[in-house]
Amino acid sequence: MKHFSFGKFLAHFFLLIIVFIWVIPTFGLLISSLRDKDQVALTGWWTALKHNEFNEIVRTEKSNVQFEENGVFIITGNLLKNSPTKSVINFGITSKNPKAFKAPSKVTMKNGSTFYLKKDGSYRWTSDKEFKHKKGKRIFLTVNTPPSLTLENYKEVLVFRGLGQSFINSLTVAVPSTIIPLIIGAFAAYALSWMNFYGRDLIFATIVCLLVVPLQMSLIPILTVYNQIGNFFGVSAKSYVGIWLAHTGFGLPLKIFLLRNFIKSLPHEMFEAARVDGASHYQIFMKIILPLSIPAFASIGILQFLWVWNDLLVALVFLDKMPSEIVLTSRLREMLGEFSQNWEILTTSAFVSMIVPLFVFLSLQRYFIRGLVAGSVKG
Amino acid sequence: MSEIVIKNLNKYYGKNHVIQDVSLNIDSQSFTVLVGPSGCGKSTILRMIAGLESINSGTISIDGNIVNDLSPKDRNIAMVFQSYALYPHMTVYNNMAFGLKLEKLTKDEIDSRVYDAAKILQIEELLQRKPKQLSGGQRQRVAIGRAITRKPKVFLFDEPLSNLDAALRVQMRVELAKLHDQLDATMIYVTHDQTEAMTMADKIVVLDQGKISQSGSPMDLYHNPKNLFVGGFIGSPKMNFIKTRILKKSSQSISIDLLGQKSFLLKKTTTNLKTGDEITLGIRPEHLKISKDLKNAWKGKVFVVEKLGSGTFLYLDKEGEPLVVETDGDSKIKVGDTINVAFNPDKCHVFNANKEVI
Structure with missing residues (x-):
């Protein structure tokens, strides 16, 4: 029997609440993005997974399809267009009373004809006299509709609204912006923890100081430098290379700091053993540090990737808004103005931008958690 | 014939004079134990011989060559550490082969050396395991095996048994002595445990506060201590x-x-x-x-x-x-x-x- 403790219970309870607070909107976003745009406008996402009743007005076939059988004129057809998943619950023949009859039932019309409607929407309309109507008769239906989810919205935003291109742009920004600082940071962290050279502690102290420099402060000076370089070489100041370098610069101090703390925490005898075994610094780094630091690299890489992926400010400053460069966050912001009424487009776009962080987080969460304690606890 | 000659060795950590003018001859194929209380500088001397610690003044020569400025790999030594210092991500085989691969030996040569060492240490069936799957004693064997495969002139042991439990320590002590006979190599062994020193050494060097207090054969030290420190340090219970x-x-x-x-x-x-x-x-x-x-x-x-x-x-x-x-x-x-x-x-x-x- 486990010991019951109130503190534990409370902790679990709050954890559950946090999970709910996070999961429900995410789930809602996902469902909304998969729904038909008309349904999004009518009902909330939570109704999407159960059968819904919709009122429809349909018309019967025109009189020209009638045929005669034993002196009786007959029109047959299907009011639900043979949709196998829908079914009729109620129907009516006047707008005053649209739910007058329960399907299946036989109804006698004003002109004496008999109308028989089955649940599946098929009907048989019989009359002694020949049908003369030109337009089909209006029938009011209450239709039971099963949940219908569609990928139509995704096709719409990815192909026609330029989100697909933005997705690729975001990846183009995020992948190198994660890999470059990680590589530089790893080498720097190794040097700062295990190589003896003059000024090592000063360099490390400087890096720690850089941790607290606000990004916003350095945006404009860097852009000015980029402009000068761009003018000098006659190229645009805004380019992918520019934003890679910017993210690298902004991310490096923290990456070096975390990686250095991790590498420093590895037992120093291992390095000495490797040195006695004849390994150079480069060999120690490649054959011992790298394999042992994969959890740290992974977690720190995830942090950097998520940060870059969700970044709007740096992308706005260092990239143009043309389709070939606009990133997801920036495109999303524009869509918010463009399609403020089109919920299906906004929810779908939002979910597209969430897919990558969600995937990264769910598949690598154990590294992510380790990353949060990197440096304080050995990975 | 002296394999290792240490002359007027000095080492400072800041203002601390941790090794004070130490001179020592270590005979070829001998088992020399450096013993002393913590902080006496015994490990520092060993690390200076290994090349892991810089030398402030004096010389260390191995086999007639002054090695002061040589990197550890060029000194023809192998070292076994107290904490084993195995590479945790590699199998036992790769741990033992690591240095050999760096020397760019042929695969057959590496194979035969690793298997020979594994045979001597009776760890053949452990070769494909990772260090975390081994017990303390097995890990220490692997660490020793890693040293053996490199066929060095000199083995350096830095308190290799102090992480083991008492029974295992006694067993490993015997095995190390056996190993010394088998390999005919020069071994330098650092410990703070006088029992280990007494049981294994050809020659004991007792260090106190960065100086050699006395050196000689175990029984010589036991019977004729030159000073109070050696008298008190050698022998259990204390004099x-x-x-x-x-x-x-x-x-x-x-x-x-x-x-x-x-x-x-x-x-x-x-x-x-x-x-x-x-x-x-x-x-x-x-x-x-x-x-x-x-x-x-x-x-x-x-x-x-x-x-x-x-x-x-x-x-x-x-x-x-x-x-x-x-x-x-x-x-x-x-x-x-x-x-x-x-x-x-x-x-x-x-x-x-x-x-x-x-």
Whole structure:
């Protein structure tokens, strides 16, 4: 029997609440993005997974399809267009009373004809006299509709609204912006923890100081430098290379700091053993540090990737808004103005931008958690 | 022939003079143990031989070549660390082959060396395991195996057994001694445990505060300690020290005060001593005998009895430090008993006020 403790219970309870607070909107976003745009406008996402009743007005076939059988004129057809998943619950023949009859039932019309409607929407309309109507008769239906989810919205935003291109742009920004600082940071962290050279502690102290420099402060000076370089070489100041370098610069101090703390925490005898075994610094780094630091690299890489992926400010400053460069966050912001009424487009776009962080987080969460304690606890 | 020659070695950590003018010759194929309390500099000397620690002044030569500025891999040495220092992400095989791969040996050569070493250490069936799947003793074997595969001239051991439990330590001690016979290599072994030093060494070097206190064969150190420190460090339980003063000095003998109870004649004489000088008497527990004879004897009350089976140690209450007496295993003496303890004047060591033997 486990010991019951109130503190534990409370902790679990709050954890559950946090999970709910996070999961429900995410789930809602996902469902909304998969729904038909008309349904999004009518009902909330939570109704999407159960059968819904919709009122429809349909018309019967025109009189020209009638045929005669034993002196009786007959029109047959299907009011639900043979949709196998829908079914009729109620129907009516006047707008005053649209739910007058329960399907299946036989109804006698004003002109004496008999109308028989089955649940599946098929009907048989019989009359002694020949049908003369030109337009089909209006029938009011209450239709039971099963949940219908569609990928139509995704096709719409990815192909026609330029989100697909933005997705690729975001990846183009995020992948190198994660890999470059990680590589530089790893080498720097190794040097700062295990190589003896003059000024090592000063360099490390400087890096720690850089941790607290606000990004916003350095945006404009860097852009000015980029402009000068761009003018000098006659190229645009805004380019992918520019934003890679910017993210690298902004991310490096923290990456070096975390990686250095991790590498420093590895037992120093291992390095000495490797040195006695004849390994150079480069060999120690490649054959011992790298394999042992994969959890740290992974977690720190995830942090950097998520940060870059969700970044709007740096992308706005260092990239143009043309389709070939606009990133997801920036495109999303524009869509918010463009399609403020089109919920299906906004929810779908939002979910597209969430897919990558969600995937990264769910598949690598154990590294992510380790990353949060990197440096304080050995990975 | 000397394999390793250390001349006037000095090392400073900031202002701390941790190795003070140490000179030492280590014979080829010998098993030399550097022993001393923590902080005495024994590990530092070993690491300087390995090339992991820089040298402030003096020289270290291996096989006639001064190696001061050579990197560890060029010194023809291998080192075994206290914490094993295995590479946790590699299998045992790869751990042992790591250095060989860096030397760019052929695969067959690496294979044969690793299997030979594994055979010597009886870890053949562990070769495909990772270090975390091994017990402490097995890990230490792998660490030793890693050293063996490189076929070095000199093996350096930095307290390799101190992470193991007592039983395993004894077993590994025997195996290391066996290994030394098998490999015919020069081994330098650092430990703070005098038992390890006594049992394994051809030559013991006792270090104290960055200086060599005394070096020699284990029994030489045991029987003829040059100073108080070596006398106290070698042997377990510790040598008993009794502070006293000279009452009278003649040409043949000196008469000393024995804890105020007796005056007693000692045959050792030197010209440096004068009447009234303070001296310390050192007597090993096994040289104290329980006897009824009151000559050269004290009375004391037993306050602890340690039964080891093969022998018994009695702790006698004697103003200040306890006096340890060894007696036979079946001794009936109990705590609280008062006994007479006598000693053989020829077997005792006398140290002067400078803690040197006379």
